[in-house]
Amino acid sequence: MRRLSGFFGLAAVLAALPFLFPDNYYVTVVGTTAMIHVILAVALNLFMGYAGQISLGHAAFFGIGAYASAVLTTRYGLNPWLALGAGLVATYLVSLAISRPILRLKGHYLAMATLGFGIIVHIFLVQADTVTGGPDGLSGIPPMSLGPVVLDTDMEWYWTMGGLMLATILFSLNLSVSRMGRALFAIHGSEVAAQTMGIDTPKVKSQVFIISALITSLTGSLFAHQQSFVSPDSFGFFFSVELVTMVVLGGMGSTFGAVVGAVLLSFLPEFLTVFEDYEVMIYGAILMSIMIFLPSGLFVAVAGFASRRLAAGRERRRC
Amino acid sequence: MLRVTGLSKGFGGVQAISDLSFEVREGEIFSVIGPNGAGKTTLFNMITGLYVPDRGKILFEESDITALPPYEIAARGIARTFQNLQIFLNMTTLENVMVGCHLRTSSGFIAGALRLPKVAREERKVREWAREALERCGLADQADATADSLPYGMMKRLEIARALASAPRLLLLDEPAAGLNDSETAEMAELIKGICESGVTVLLVEHNMGLVMGISHQVLVLNYGELLAKGSPEDVQNDPKVIAAYLGNG
Ligand SMILES: Nc1ncnc2c1ncn2[C@@H]1O[C@H](COP(=O)(O)OP(=O)(O)OP(=O)(O)O)[C@@H](O)[C@H]1O
Numbered sequence: 001m002r003r004l005s006g007f008f009g010l011a012a013v014l015a016a017l018p019f020l021f022p023d024n025y026y027v028t029v030v031g032t033t034a035m036i037h038v039i040l041a042v043a044l045n046l047f048m049g050y051a052g053q054i055s056l057g058h059a060a061f062f063g064i065g066a067y068a069s070a071v072l073t074t075r076y077g078l079n080p081w082l083a084l085g086a087g088l089v090a091t092y093l094v095s096l097a098i099s100r101p102i103l104r105l106k107g108h109y110l111a112m113a114t115l116g117f118g119i120i121v122h123i124f125l126v127q128a129d130t131v132t133g134g135p136d137g138l139s140g141i142p143p144m145s146l147g148p149v150v151l152d153t154d155m156e157w158y159w160t161m162g163g164l165m166l167a168t169i170l171f172s173l174n175l176s177v178s179r180m181g182r183a184l185f186a187i188h189g190s191e192v193a194a195q196t197m198g199i200d201t202p203k204v205k206s207q208v209f210i211i212s213a214l215i216t217s218l219t220g221s222l223f224a225h226q227q228s229f230v231s232p233d234s235f236g237f238f239f240s241v242e243l244v245t246m247v248v249l250g251g252m253g254s255t256f257g258a259v260v261g262a263v264l265l266s267f268l269p270e271f272l273t274v275f276e277d278y279e280v281m282i283y284g285a286i287l288m289s290i291m292i293f294l295p296s297g298l299f300v301a302v303a304g305f306a307s308r309r310l311a312a313g314r315e316r317r318r319c
Numbered sequence: 320m321l322r323v324t325g326l327s328k329g330f331g332g333v334q335a336i337s338d339l340s341f342e343v344r345e346g347e348i349f350s351v352i353g354p355n356g357a358g359k360t361t362l363f364n365m366i367t368g369l370y371v372p373d374r375g376k377i378l379f380e381e382s383d384i385t386a387l388p389p390y391e392i393a394a395r396g397i398a399r400t401f402q403n404l405q406i407f408l409n410m411t412t413l414e415n416v417m418v419g420c421h422l423r424t425s426s427g428f429i430a431g432a433l434r435l436p437k438v439a440r441e442e443r444k445v446r447e448w449a450r451e452a453l454e455r456c457g458l459a460d461q462a463d464a465t466a467d468s469l470p471y472g473m474m475k476r477l478e479i480a481r482a483l484a485s486a487p488r489l490l491l492l493d494e495p496a497a498g499l500n501d502s503e504t505a506e507m508a509e510l511i512k513g514i515c516e517s518g519v520t521v522l523l524v525e526h527n528m529g530l531v532m533g534i535s536h537q538v539l540v541l542n543y544g545e546l547l548a549k550g551s552p553e554d555v556q557n558d559p560k561v562i563a564a565y566l567g568n569g
């Protein structure tokens with residue numbers, strides 16, 4: 001269970017926070033947003049950090065989920081869970097259709113292709129206004145219920161997103177020590193060698209892309225109900241870049257790196273008001289500095305340093 | 320076991336392999352030698368499916384594997400190492416070798432992410448197989464080292480361990496002794512002989528003549544993509560055409 005000590009630590013903190021700081025804005029509101037970001041970053045990290053690919057279009061899957069839920073519940077009065085399922089089906093079909101042709105590309109080309117995909121979806125959300133409400137978005141999305149509980153308070157969403165976040169993290173951690181997780185790392189390390197070890201790399205890359213997209217879409221559906229309002233602004237190119245920054249900031253390939261990156265970038269804007277005016281510039285600067293000074297990411301670098309110090313400490317004591 | 324007929328491959332103006340035919344018998348060490356640029360690595364890349372031949376056929380155990388995708392060829396029981404190392408530098412030594420067990424196991428994404436009991440059992444087996452392969456290649460004490468921290472000679476052996484972990488029937492080694500010192504080369508010769516004795520057929524590309532002539536059952540000489548000579552190590556060494564080609568090339 002040592003492998004999961006970080007996971008259980010995080011679960012304990014999550015459970016304790018609302019009791020330590022009852023009715024605290026930073027816990028219930030910012031905290032819930034941070035958890036949404038963590039889920040998205042961990043999902044993107046499967047594709048980026050584990051498999052070594054890049055997606056500048058993940059906001060589109062978040063948008064497909066959110067809009068499927070928003071449109072189907074407000075315009076057609078569908079049950080929120082059915083709408084969520086429809087969003088997953090739509091995301092599955094879209095990601096399946098684009099994965100094979102897109103994932104043949106590498107590096108810059110893959111970045112451009114996913115960027116293009118994200119832009120197309122965003123333009124669709126803005127232009128198809130008879131369905132999507134256009135730039136103004138859709139409001140009045142009904143609350144969804146989880147069994148007997150209608151999710152309509154901040155605290156209820158805190159627990160819901162917390163549960164989904166822990167499930168996603170556990171999914172990612174377990175995967176990293178399994179056959180397919182190693183196949184992803186192998187593709188990252190050397191796609192040629194991965195192929196000659198018997199890994200069907202086009203299929204595996206497509207599978208991880210679809211899994212990552214599905215988690216993102218599911219979170220998008222919940223996000224729509226939590227906000228009760230959606231507009232295209234939340235699903236544009238900039239949000240895709242924000243997600244990539246979270247993964248890179250924490251450290252690509254590390255699940256807790258993605259967690260740390262997402263939490264930092266969710267809380268920083270709350271404390272640095274300059275963020276509002278220079279948001280785009282600050283994200284750019286963070287991405288650039290991490291790439292130049294800490295390519296392994298903040299969390300991975302700090303954790304590595306700490307474990308070396310601990311090991312060195314043990315050495316000294318032994319002598 | 321492996322039969323190549325009329326194989327050809329060109330890159331633009333360069334004819335890397337032309338009309339090459341040969342047969343590797345089960346249980347032997349079959350070596351391919353030739354000057355730099357003779358087309359040895361290109362041949363390996365075609366056998367393992369990384370390059371598609373322009374012409375010709377590759378039969379493995381009587382079935383046609385020409386131009387199959389690499390992962391399907393691997394599934395038939397052909398494993399290889401690379402001249403320019405292709406280690407997974409983002410993983411530990413043990414994990415590198417565990418990737419080698421991919422074809423011997425079957426759990427998918429969902430089973431792994433949910434850590435079903437079947438997966439835990441599979442993981443234990445994979446670890447055992449991987450440690451065995453590391454042991455055979457003298458890397459047992461490096462299991463938990465990150466692969467990028469290994470010295471060059473160990474990386475060469477790591478590639479062999481990873482290939483062995485897939486339990487191949489045919490193993491392709493592309494210059495396993497390049498860059499090794501004399502004692503390391505001697506160890507490598509022992510390792511390759513041992514692999515052959517354990518029932519794995521070996522196709523070897525190597526520039527070190529001492530190594531090749533010492534352990535091979537058959538030797539094939541390539542020159543500018545064409546077969547120059549083929550036979551036992553003694554025959555090949557005494558072949559005037561071979562002597563001329565090697566002296567002519569410096
Ligand atoms: N992908 C490629 N694109 C273009 N030319 C190539 C490619 N691969 C090999 N060649 C050319 O094919 C010829 C044979 O190359 P190959 O790498 O097979 O030689 P080799 O016998 O392995 O040489 P060495 O002993 O140096 O490893 C060379 O002229 C090389 O430049």
Ligand SMILES: [Mg+2]
Pocket residue numbers: 359360361402
């Ligand atoms: Mg070569």
